[in-house]
Amino acid sequence: MELMDGKAIAKQLKEEIATEVAEMISNGHRPPHLAVILIGNNPASETYVNAKVKACKATGFESSLLQFPPEISQSTLLQTIDELNENEELDGFIIQLPLPKHIEEKIVIERVIPSKDVDGFHPINVGKMSLGLDSFISATPGGIVELLKRYKVETEGKHCVVLGRSNIVGAPMAMLMRRNTYPGNCTVTVAHSRTQNLKEICLQGDILIAAIGKPDFVTADMVKEGAVVVDVGINRVDDASRERGYRLTGDVDFNGVSPKCSFITPVPGGVGPMTIAYLLNNTMIAARKRM
């Protein structure tokens, strides 16, 4: 069993990006610039946003954090997006989800100009990815693909089972893994809450990607011997023994499953850091195009 060390690979990716940033600056260009819109004070959102801003600083990116109270009106938010769309000093921006209930996510996401949509959430980026055209690939699936690539995981002709069909992980993962490229060319099965014979389906996975948000859901009896397991779950589980009162756990029962795997990602330190690194990667792509 080999650990796919997302923390280490993310560090490597960020170092590569930092080198490119330094070159850009020494060639007289401004550094890439990412803006993050954060609404309200969801603790998980704040944690993610802080990690993104910190990663920007570590790689030499400029970053802007735009914080708004939870009662911000949709029209004010859309106006802010319009300003960011037009701001020539900005390469990309994201709106941290979830949004307050009075704001319609769909309208907000579609307002972002696709060339700055470094989260890859705009329908035109989703569509282009599906069609195999040049587009921003959203950060979590993009980070997973990068991780598989850096560990040279064989994918062609393998059966990839994706647990979960969410718009931000399951659905795009399925598209990416079946593409006619590397990583890709997998037979892909998407399983979800309505799947009947889930264990049987999971056992077919040469590559198993768990993205259902249920702590320790995937157990050893559901995993094929020698499988590659990618754990996308980041679940907070109450834990009185920890100072903060909880611990993070994935969708996979790591202790039980890992002995059967050829490769497996840990939680934390697997997909999470890759997601942030891939967001920087997307911002760098946007910056290159803008140059």
Place this chain on the structure above:
Amino acid sequence: MELMDGKAIAKQLKEEIATEVAEMISNGHRPPHLAVILIGNNPASETYVNAKVKACKATGFESSLLQFPPEISQSTLLQTIDELNENEELDGFIIQLPLPKHIEEKIVIERVIPSKDVDGFHPINVGKMSLGLDSFISATPGGIVELLKRYKVETEGKHCVVLGRSNIVGAPMAMLMRRNTYPGNCTVTVAHSRTQNLKEICLQGDILIAAIGKPDFVTADMVKEGAVVVDVGINRVDDASRERGYRLTGDVDFNGVSPKCSFITPVPGGVGPMTIAYLLNNTMIAARKRM
């Protein structure tokens, strides 16, 4: 075994559309209007286009056929598209594929205004479909879903195996069958040319959708007892006994497979007529929005 009679269901769908058209006209509106751009003289393309124009006439749609020689320049084609985009008397239009080699398909498809893209090929329509948002669903997958619905085929929790990963059939079929709706909520597997254990995969299909363009590829030993089989293939096979020198055959060996099925589509008379009817359905949707 029950035949899913695409010809009969398409007729029914077209009759429903014709009734609505008659109402529109009696309410003082113009009928829906579809334009078709045909370039060159590919015999298959001509056949399809003629069938589409004929279907328009039969349902009371206005139709326009814009024919161009194969040497038309890309810029002239794009200019024509711009005119159709702006034409207020037109609800939708399609460009019959394939295009001559000197014209880039991607550029042409992205030039069509999404609100008139009744083929559903524009990346923004593909993306919206993937995200479960309101969009044009392209005619072949849309027609198949309609056929399953009219035959009340159970889909929830079923395992749907899609053979083929093309942008116009396999990929969108996979998205539609896994959606959280009816028809949908299937566990979905996409298999293709790189799939290793194809027979084993196919045998899992409660619903098997064959879209690989290989005549009689799916044989009885690959099909689960009681499966629902949808044959998307339209292959021309040489046949000296026919006046025109060929016969049409699907991707499924109908004679061998059909006795094992609960439902199966024939070729011809299955998916083909549904595709045309669904194009009219999309044009009707566009016309309703424009009204």
